[in-house]
Amino acid sequence: MENDELLDCLVIGGGAAGLTAAVYFGRYKRRAVVLDDGGSRLQRIPRTRNVPGFPDGIEGPDLLRRMREHAARYAVPAEQTRVRSLRRLDDGTFRAESAEGSWRARFVLLATGARDVEPEIDGIAEALKVGQVRYCPICDGFETQRQRVAVLGRAGHGLRESLFIANWDNQVTWLSMATQEEVGAPDLARLREAGVRIADSPPHRIDCGVDGVGVRVELQNGQVLEFDTLYPALGLVTACELATALGARARDNGQLEVDAHQQTTVDGLYVAGDVAVDLNQISVATGHAAIAATAIHNRL
């Protein structure tokens, strides 16, 4: 279905950033539409405890439902669809296409987020729900106090995350995937100082929630380790393709380069949330969206 109306802004992605932008556009009385394929990282949060205004925390799916309800209050249409291409037309407007239709807009706000690289663990979805697997120490490192914590990741990301998590009163073991030889003496000293142990051999198999054990890691040398929580530190894949296909500049990690108003290097194309930053936080995503939506409103 071809949508003839020229929108003020097309919002691609309906998670924390996209839905916040929808509220702003609705309240600015602008014509905006949100296109979303339903994969927000919010859905994977068992209970977030660092979103302002929720002192007892809130489950991610509940927060997402409330954010959708909030956007709907201002009658901003949201469609469930996956955008597969974004082009710039000769008249300077943008055209997005999905299997369900096409949309044209003067501005685009891309809020497509990022996806966690997951380790191969049976029942990982259930383990995530009960906090045996966690992805975001900034969000929930506080909850690891007095726990035995494993961090799975190579030198670089895995090492940084191990040091970060060791800040709480816990016992951290780095499952370095045979990369500790790449670590220089100063970093090894920092790990030692922080009390981080390094597993003797790479993990062979990881099980969660079996026989009452939180996380059971069998190493390649046969040794078995038990933990309360595992943090995979394998990185994120940023959903930046729609922007880079238009020529927007991205850093090596896929995050899009932006100016102070969240505009990419393509005029009229703005981004918000995890697709643009490595501080993957709800408050950052909503802040980006407020900045970008207001900048777009001021240019219309």
Ligand SMILES: Cc1cc2nc3c(=O)[nH]c(=O)nc-3n(C[C@H](O)[C@H](O)[C@H](O)COP(=O)(O)OP(=O)(O)OC[C@H]3O[C@@H](n4cnc5c(N)ncnc54)[C@H](O)[C@@H]3O)c2cc1C
């Ligand atoms: C397990 C876990 C726990 C977390 N805990 C916390 C926490 O406690 N506190 C906190 O602040 N943050 C937490 N986060 C991070 C937080 O979820 C993200 O930072 C936040 O959701 C980012 O918002 P976003 O809008 O950028 O991306 P998302 O919320 O992921 O939304 C992006 C949306 O765009 C859609 N999309 C992508 N490509 C397309 C396309 N081509 N067409 C249509 N739609 C598309 C996606 O499917 C998705 O619905 C956690 C994340 C995880 C995984």
